Amino acid sequence: MSPALPLPSPEEVALFEPFERLALDRITVVAMEAQARQAAAHLMTARAWGFDTESKPTFAVGEASEGPHTVQLALADHAYVFQLHDQGCREEVAALLAQPDVVKAGFGLGDDTRRIAHKLGVEPQNVLDLDTVLRQRGYRRQMGIKAAVAVLFGRRFLKSKKQTTSNWANRQLTDAQVLYAANDAWAALRVHHALTGSS
Template sequence: TDRISLVATPEQADKACNALAAASAWGFDTESKPTFVQGEQSDGPHIVQLATLETAWVFQLHDPGCRARVAELLALRGVTKAGFGLGDDTKRIQHKLGVQPADVLELNTVFRQRGYRKDMGVKGAVAVLFNKRFIKSKKAATSNWANARLTEAQLVYAANDAWAALRVFNALEVSAAR
């Protein structure tokens, strides 16, 4: 977990921004507190994950200053933000952060363009490209991402999703000029 950085304050977000600035692509994902009541609307995302190959940053969105930095990062042009199942994520980000994420690459679309029939998702992509099983904890997936204190299991789960997306992006050698 020393390669996972939890970001909850504007100062931490500034550090993350500086570190992320050097990369041309990030692994990207979000997590929202699950809703269990019919008709209940999620006010997520509650966290945004951005990863380089070295580090994954897990941004909590409680602090307005931290939210503002995340919005700037997501709106930044010229950096590919690669991930899986991002349609819902980008809609929620627009609603919560008031920005349209720029240069988002839906990796499921890349797989479809290459002849795969169904949505790969991160598990399928890792299996196909690296011949490995990507284990995702159901308990972490359905945990409360709105908590002020995230558990180590939550941090690892969140970071791994973003890292895996970036590794898949790199393995696919998607050209930046789409």
């Protein structure tokens, strides 16, 4: 077995320039069926999407998650944050995730896909876990988005713990939540493009 490829240390990563982010004007929050149809038409122009979900955290022992509460799908120049309160919006998202010809690229997607199957009644198709790709390339531990961005771009991916544990079930998401959710998916697409040489 070849030796594991080296990763930059946390101290080295702390000195990197921040990774760029999609701004709010390139992110659309989708809550209703008509909006979801418009988003789907745009998304279907691409062969790969960045993919992630967010769920309201559970704090009580034995409490089951009702997530995901949002599904994020990103293109190279735009990201969509789908809220799953509306039945019509949920159906549009389910149809998108069932598309077999579009790669849905993200990190640590096992839990996401299980929750989606339970909540939306669809098994996401053509899901590409970038952790697996990076391990195949010679990195011997689970990478995650922060490590992948550091290795591939020499940049520091900013991720807010406060937003991670915020209430994703709220009907009105904050700008900080929208930026956090969309950029997780967008950065995953950037990593996918870097690994495949596509754009």
